[in-house]
Amino acid sequence: MSxxxxxxxxxxxxxxxxxxxxxxxxxxxxxxxxxxxxxAVNINGSRGRLFQPTRGLIQDNPLSPFLFLICSEGLSSLMRIAKKDGLLKGAKACRRGPEITHLLFTDDCVLFGKQQ
Structure with a gap:
């Protein structure tokens, strides 16, 4: 999730x-x-015209961390559904352990999978 x-x-x-x-x-x-x-982008000291992005969150926005958590929950839900439907197989840390499909950290995500 770079x-x-x-x-x-x-x-x-x-x-x-x-x-x-x-x-x-x-x-x-x-x-x-x-x-x-x-x-707006400054070019040679002059301000260019305004444009609006179509995706992304502003990191200085006080709501961005909460919105990012909502996105992380959406990703987790999609991963659970894919695992349940047999589209994704997680990795196990040990034989009797649970299958792990992903781990979420503050602003990082690690995805695990097993080749089928």
Missing amino acids: KAYDRVERDFIKEVMLEMGFVKEWVGLIMKYINTVSY
Whole structure:
């Protein structure tokens, strides 16, 4: 998940929040908040025109860590479903241990899998 904050699809955030049971009005407010971001690039000391990104979270945004946790929960849910459906097989640390498909840390993710 290198530079995961830059790669998060905003529609994914929206869908995960709705699946988690957040009220549509609340999700709409959050989406409006993260979609109002705009950037301008300085070229030779002159400011260029504004443009809006279509994905990613701003790291200085106080909501970004919470939104990233929501994305992590969405990833975990998708991994559990894939394992349950037999599309993914986790790795075991020992013979009688559970299958591990992923580990999530503060802003990192390690995926485990076994070749079938």
